[in-house]
Structures are given as structure tokens and as C-alpha cells.
Amino acid sequence: MSKRIKVGIIGTGNIGSDLLMKIRRSKLLDCGIFAGHNMMSEGIKRAKAMGVNTSYDSINSIVKNPDFCEIVFDATSAEAHKVHAPILAKLGKFTIDMTPSRVGKMCIPILNLEEGLREKNVNMVTCGGQATTPLVTALMKIHPEIEYVEIVASIASRSAGIGTRNNIDEYTQTTSDAIQKFTHVKGAKAIIILNPSEPPIVMHNTIFAKVAKPKIKLIEKELNKFIFEIRKYVPGYKLTMKPVTENGRLTFMNEVLGRGDFLPTYAGNLDIINSAAVLVAEEYAKRKI
Numbered sequence: 001m002s003k004r005i006k007v008g009i010i011g012t013g014n015i016g017s018d019l020l021m022k023i024r025r026s027k028l029l030d031c032g033i034f035a036g037h038n039m040m041s042e043g044i045k046r047a048k049a050m051g052v053n054t055s056y057d058s059i060n061s062i063v064k065n066p067d068f069c070e071i072v073f074d075a076t077s078a079e080a081h082k083v084h085a086p087i088l089a090k091l092g093k094f095t096i097d098m099t100p101s102r103v104g105k106m107c108i109p110i111l112n113l114e115e116g117l118r119e120k121n122v123n124m125v126t127c128g129g130q131a132t133t134p135l136v137t138a139l140m141k142i143h144p145e146i147e148y149v150e151i152v153a154s155i156a157s158r159s160a161g162i163g164t165r166n167n168i169d170e171y172t173q174t175t176s177d178a179i180q181k182f183t184h185v186k187g188a189k190a191i192i193i194l195n196p197s198e199p200p201i202v203m204h205n206t207i208f209a210k211v212a213k214p215k216i217k218l219i220e221k222e223l224n225k226f227i228f229e230i231r232k233y234v235p236g237y238k239l240t241m242k243p244v245t246e247n248g249r250l251t252f253m254n255e256v257l258g259r260g261d262f263l264p265t266y267a268g269n270l271d272i273i274n275s276a277a278v279l280v281a282e283e284y285a286k287r288k289i
Contacts, residue, residue, distance in 0.1 A: 006032035011075030012043030014161035021261035100174035127269035128153035156200030159267035203268035
């Protein structure tokens with residue numbers, strides 16, 4: 001077997017469980033510890049059945065045995081990560097924060113991968129931020145005069161675990177902050193909808209912007225460039241409604257179909273943030289091997 005870098009996952013919910021599935025497929029990463037704090041965790045039971053090293057001692061399992069991993073994915077909550085971050089920094093772990101805590105460097109790989117790899121703590125923003133910020137960036141390349149955008153991320157309720165539900169306020173604030181930071185638009189608003197419909201819906205994102213005279217063909221061409229690059233690590237990412245304009249408002253939509261690693265394919269929200277995080281970890285690993 002070729003050399004692999006060991007990773008730890010803290011948090012055994014939907015995000016942590018999906019990360020584990022993706023890491024087991026990686027040729028560069030190996031899971032050294034899958035840890036939570038709930039003795040009744042279904043995630044730990046599943047991982048243990050797969051032969052993965054598990055613990056109910058959460059971050060303390062890594063504190064007690066730092067050799068378990070070199071990279072740590074924190075899939076807990078924004079508040080928990082504020083406690084974990086200084087501990088992991090002291091241990092010298094390269095940390096990938098899956099929560100909207102904003103402790104570390106915001107990272108959307110297609111926009112600032114190299115910048116993120118120079119940091120010890122990388123924040124993966126949110127699934128909505130991963131899905132929409134690149135598209136707003138494309139739009140702003142053609143119309144830098146835009147002063148305000150709104151995005152609406154609609155995901156299946158079944159795909160939102162306890163951590164996501166407990167962080168809704170942080171989610172919307174972090175997503176809008178990321179859009180402003182990366183695209184330099186003056187104002188941005190993010191809304192998330194947890195859709196309870198059955199069967200569950202695929203993740204959809206709608207982007208609205210005020211543009212007086214939109215250059216539709218150029219916008220579409222730029223959007224397609226970004227979509228082509230994102231599809232290299234999220235194959236189910238696509239534009240579902242091309243830019244249209246009405247009364248000075250430009251609208252377009254995209255869809256994220258997941259790979260069904262843990263939850264079924266409707267959970268594109270899990271797929272895009274976790275695929276982005278694994279990409280960051282693999283690029284870090286390439287530089288260490």
C-alpha cells in the first residue's frame with residue numbers, strides 16, 4: 001500500500017459519517033480515529049462494524065493519542081469548534097473545520113485552495129457557501145458594479161443533522177459573509193430552507209441580483225467555466241436554470257446531486273462541503289508524502 005496520511009474525524013453525525021465514506025475511498029488518506037461523545041451513536045456503531053478505530057472520548061481521544069492522526073476534521077458544532085481549535089493548534093494538527101465557526105481561514109477550494117493550505121486551521125464555510133459563492137464570483141467578474149445579491153439554498157430536511165439545525169444562525173451569517181469576502185459585493189443575504197417534502201428534494205440554490213443591463217451571454221459563459229471546475233470534485237453540480245432577467249432582477253439556479261456515499265443522492269449539500277474538505281485534505285497530504 002502506498003503511504004497515506006492519517007486523519008481524525010470528530011463528530012459522528014451526517015457530515016462525519018459521509019466524510020468517513022469519502023476518506024475510505026481516498027488513495028491519500030486513511031482514517032486513524034472516528035470519535036464522538038455519544039455512547040449510543042449509530043455513526044460509531046457503523047464505523048466500528050467497518051473496522052475503523054473509534055472512540056466515545058471525542059477530542060480527548062486525540063489529546064491522549066496524538067499519533068492517531070495528522071489531519072483533523074471537526075464535524076461537531078460552531079461552539080464546540082471554538083473549544084477544540086486551540087487544543088488542536090497546540091497539538092500541531094492541520095485542522096479542517098466543517099462548522100460555520102469562522103475560527104480559521106475561510107476556504108472554498110476553487111477560489112483559494114493554496115491560500116488555505118498555508119494555514120493550520122481551514123474553515124469550509126457552509127454547503128450553501130460552497131455551492132453559490134463561486135457562481136456569484138463568476139457573475140461579479142462580468143458585472144463588478146452589482147451592489148447586492150441574495151442566495152436561497154434549499155435542502156432536504158432529512159439531510160440536515162443536529163449540528164446543522166443548531167447552527168442555522170451561524171450558517172446564514174457565515175454564508176453571506178463568505179459571499180461578500182470572496183466576491184467583493186457590498187451586500188449579500190443568505191437564506192436556507194429545510195424542505196420536509198417526501199421523497200426528499202435534491203439541493204437547489206437560487207441566486208438573485210439587481211443588474212440594470214445584464215450581459216446574459218457573457219454571464220452564462222463565465223458560469224460554465226466555474227461549473228466545469230467544480231464538477232471535477234462534485235460531479236453532480238450543474239446549472240438548472242440559465243440566467244434570466246425581469247424588472248432589473250437577474251435570477252439563475254443550480255442543483256447539487258450527491259454521490260450517495262452516506263445519505264442518498266438528494267443530499268448534495270453533504271456532498272459538496274465534504275468533497276471540498278476532502279480535496280483540501282488530499283492536497284495537504286500530497287505536500288506531506
